[in-house]
Amino acid sequence: MRHQDVHEELSARLHEAAEGHEPDRARILARLERGMAAQSRPDHRATRPPVFGWVRVVSATAAVASVLAIGGYAVASAVKSDSPAQQTVSVSPTPSQSPAATSHAPVKPVAPKPSSDSDATSQSSPKASASTTSSATPTPSIPVVPPASGTEDGPLWSDGSIDPGSNDFWAQSDVTLKTTKQLTALTVQLKIKQTGGVTSTGAWRSLPEDDFTLTVAEQDGFLVYTWVLKEGRTVAAGEWVFAGQYDHERGGRDAKDDSYSAAGTVGAAGTAGGQQLAVKGDFAAQKS
Template identity: 40%
Template sequence: MDETRLHRELREAALAHRPDHARMLARVERGMAAPAARPPRPAARRTGRRWTAVGAVAAAVAGVLGVGGLAATTLNDRPAAPATTLPAPGPSARATATIDPGGNRWWAQSDLRLTTDTPVSGLTVELRVVRTPGVVSTGHWRTRPAEDFTATVTEEGRELVYRWTLKPGRTVPPGPHAFAGQYNHAEGVRDASSDTYTVVLTGADGGRSTLRGDFGTTGPE
């Protein structure tokens, strides 16, 4: 059949067609009365190795599970915060530093009077005398037994340092105690206001307290 004849027959058929308007109207009314149907989901397109849609869903699920699993692992494996332990209060004590009135124009003694209210299982007493002209150690003493302490006298920078340290296993009972450092100095009145002391006390329960201060006075005439 040639192309001219085909076109003619198609045109004649179209002219001869008479649509059934009543049937078409009824079909439209039925369609409006029925609930809207969900459009069909497009078929998953298959790639070379897996279904694309299924792969996307699986990846999304795996991502959610992966994040959740990581969070759970992080929380579960996080080390517990260490318990906060406050230090025990240290022993109650008081200290007073003075220049002994028994000194003279060439010699002085720095006195530290310490009063403890409870037994002390650890004690370090330190006197620091600034090395002004002529300062040289001439000795030291304490009211507690000498065998209970390790005593040293050293020169540290511009200071002469007297240090008493209670030996392990020894105890200092409650009460007044005295520690003294003796030294020569240049003739005249020596200014002791820059001399300092430090006392570190440890109780039987491990509590520690520290006392610090200075002499703040001048020696005798």
């Protein structure tokens, strides 16, 4: 039998003995009384001095107590050896909360609102905040371009095309103008149909930036780019490009509903002597 098994069997027996043992106090007391009565009888002849009788009683009592004490200690030792050793775990004190601490997430910054009427709407989401701000801000006025009959008008010719660098997420629409005469006034307008996710990412033109005022706005389901030549500036004869750039939903975008128009003046601008020109087109291939 293994040592561990012997140890476990001994522990179990000691447990049973300790639990089942009950000292017979009545028997012990009766024995003591008999001894005392025998000493008190007059005819009793002590074979030993009285003191030795008491010593025997006391010795017997001490022996019983010693046995009980040793048995209890053995049981306690066995039980103690079987129980797992206690482990002490060091626990850090709970940190005190700083007055500046907060239990909720930080609030997202909200764009400044020009009016207190939009407080409830602007708190709902960043998208709602943006729409509220745009509604509170006056929409830029979009210039009206005079009607045109086609892509050519006298010395002015036009074409619309999608830049070959466009991709599944982004596109650039180009309006190309050719003029054989100097223009003293010019307005170019590009309309991009809102086919889903269409948002402006910029615009440019091959003529000097400072010569034009650019307006980008949404109107009637279109993203509208408008370039207007500033007063006192001119456009030299040549070929020029005006481009609008925008994001859109993933996938190929159909530009069949996009369009452009342009109006210019040859000669003195704003006088009866100037020649008014107007062109328009879409983004199908055009022949010059």
